[in-house]
Amino acid sequence: MQRIWIPFFLVLCMMGCGFHLRQPMIAYENLPNFLQIESKLKNPQWQHIVRAHLMEAGFRVSDQAPVTLVLVALTEEERPYTYTALAKVAEYQLTQTLQYQLMDAHQQTMTPIIQIYTDRIYPFDERNISGSQQEKVLIQTELTNALLQQLTEQLNQTLKYLAS
DSSP states (O other): HHHHHHHHHHHHHHHHHHHOOOSSSSTTTTOOEEEEEEEEEEEEOOOOOOOHHHHHOEHHHHHHHSEEEEEEEEEEEEEEEOOTSSSSSEEEEEEEEEEEEOOOOOOOBBOOOOEEEEEEEEEEETTTTHHHHHHHHHHHHHHHHHHHHHHHHHHHHHHHHHHH
């Protein structure tokens, strides 16, 4: 009689802990999570960066994939954000914008052009230009990582929606 209750108790405990509610942060197994990447960007390095990030996130990237991720445009902008009392720039705003769309195997549009962006504001010290430039490079790296994370999350959501 005790042998019957032990497995039942274990199953009941496992159902209560919520392990079955967790979802992986990678592409869903039942979706076409393998992509082909095409780029219309001026900087060919971005295609390699996106490919590496998507592969790390669980996507399979291949030239024979049924879904093509087309990187349409990438813009990076820097503009003054605030000024001092002497009308000098106190802070700059950096913005990165990526436009992309998904195409099927017959080059038919699956989604319209989707635009994602990230921005950060950083202080500018004209007395320490080299420090400000180093901070700018660090912030550009953070912007790129944030943009890639948004892209991964949106691809997961879009592919989930298209599969349903």
